[in-house]
Amino acid sequence: MPDGSYSTTDPRLSQFRVKGEIPVPVLINWLTVFAMPLLLFFGWRSSVLGDPITPTILIATATLLALNAGLYGVLRRETLHRRGFITLITALFTYLAVGAVEGGSAVLWLFAYPPIIFYISNARVGVRACAGGYAALALLFSPIGDWVIDSPYSSSFRLTMLAALGFEMVTCYILDQSRRRSKLSLMRLANEFEYAAKHDALTGLANRREALAQLEGEQHRYLRNGRPFSVLLMDVDLFKTINDTHGHHVGDELLVLVADTLRAQSRKIDTLSRWGGEEFLALLPETEPEEAVQLANRIREAIAGASIEVDKTPVRATISIGVAGIRHSESLDRLLQRADEALYRAKARGRNQACIGEEETAA
Numbered sequence: 001m002p003d004g005s006y007s008t009t010d011p012r013l014s015q016f017r018v019k020g021e022i023p024v025p026v027l028i029n030w031l032t033v034f035a036m037p038l039l040l041f042f043g044w045r046s047s048v049l050g051d052p053i054t055p056t057i058l059i060a061t062a063t064l065l066a067l068n069a070g071l072y073g074v075l076r077r078e079t080l081h082r083r084g085f086i087t088l089i090t091a092l093f094t095y096l097a098v099g100a101v102e103g104g105s106a107v108l109w110l111f112a113y114p115p116i117i118f119y120i121s122n123a124r125v126g127v128r129a130c131a132g133g134y135a136a137l138a139l140l141f142s143p144i145g146d147w148v149i150d151s152p153y154s155s156s157f158r159l160t161m162l163a164a165l166g167f168e169m170v171t172c173y174i175l176d177q178s179r180r181r182s183k184l185s186l187m188r189l190a191n192e193f194e195y196a197a198k199h200d201a202l203t204g205l206a207n208r209r210e211a212l213a214q215l216e217g218e219q220h221r222y223l224r225n226g227r228p229f230s231v232l233l234m235d236v237d238l239f240k241t242i243n244d245t246h247g248h249h250v251g252d253e254l255l256v257l258v259a260d261t262l263r264a265q266s267r268k269i270d271t272l273s274r275w276g277g278e279e280f281l282a283l284l285p286e287t288e289p290e291e292a293v294q295l296a297n298r299i300r301e302a303i304a305g306a307s308i309e310v311d312k313t314p315v316r317a318t319i320s321i322g323v324a325g326i327r328h329s330e331s332l333d334r335l336l337q338r339a340d341e342a343l344y345r346a347k348a349r350g351r352n353q354a355c356i357g358e359e360e361t362a363a
């Protein structure tokens, strides 16, 4: 079944991109582009108004924001980019509030902080940044703040600002949680679809399409670095008789038993798949045909020894196996054809046997 472990969701969520969603680095760069003229304009305005510090702060912030974006363009380090941006805007907004820039009205820019911070960082960082910012503003607006700065803020402005900002932060948190939840369910759905597209519903083994994809991957590895691999093509013997005697549902149970036995007998690196109705294919990486035959016999014996109970009577199945190992630069079709021919021979020799391709032994 698909991996449903999404309890620590944030890192995986940020990697999972829903179509149409603005990527965080793109948003940061756009915000930087919009912020630069604003910062330069207000910097110029403050210098005209005779403020000695604000122009320097605003121009320095604009420069650092541009540098942060430029650095991302070169290094492509998303975390660095995001952290740089958060640090710069946090410092800027702190200065706007503490410095009471524009006669104190610049503190209104704080309303831009919660939506940005929740979008570009994970929920934990968003909550911490907003709670920290809110506490700092409450402190600034308290009598303690009045000792520190010559505050231009009226008491009604302070009250409204704190209430409105608190309201906005809570709303942003709720919306962000909802966005994350819907993203999470999309992610689960995508995972389930991907699983269903690659696996057989009855046995849970890889399906034929996935097996072919794995075979192609293994063949590329073989052509690149010469690592051999083998395949086992397996077919349940006289399966029609089992179905006819006990019913289709018992046939299905036996297929599940065969799949479970295959899983128990093979290695982690092997790919097991349901190749067709009662046919299975095992892809055995880094395995010479001789070793593959040994494994095939182990599987065959294990399956012959396993049973399901029908009306208190054990019902068993046996399988026949065709073994083939990749040779020279042959195609996958040829390899599978040789495995099929070997399987045919195993059936012809009386079933419940593993046969290796004849050319294999001669090679």
Ligand SMILES: Nc1nc2c(ncn2[C@@H]2O[C@H](COP(=O)(O)OP(=O)(O)OP(=O)(O)O)[C@@H](O)[C@H]2O)c(=O)[nH]1
Binding pocket: 235, 236, 237, 238, 239, 240, 241, 243, 247, 248, 249, 250, 251, 252, 255, 276, 277, 278, 347, 351
């Ligand atoms: N229960 C069940 N039966 C299936 C499934 N898929 C295919 N089959 C049956 O598998 C049987 C395959 O029969 P045959 O191809 O005639 O071969 P066989 O009876 O296994 O005989 P040999 O292969 O010669 O040993 C058919 O009766 C199919 O209906 C499935 O998913 N569930």
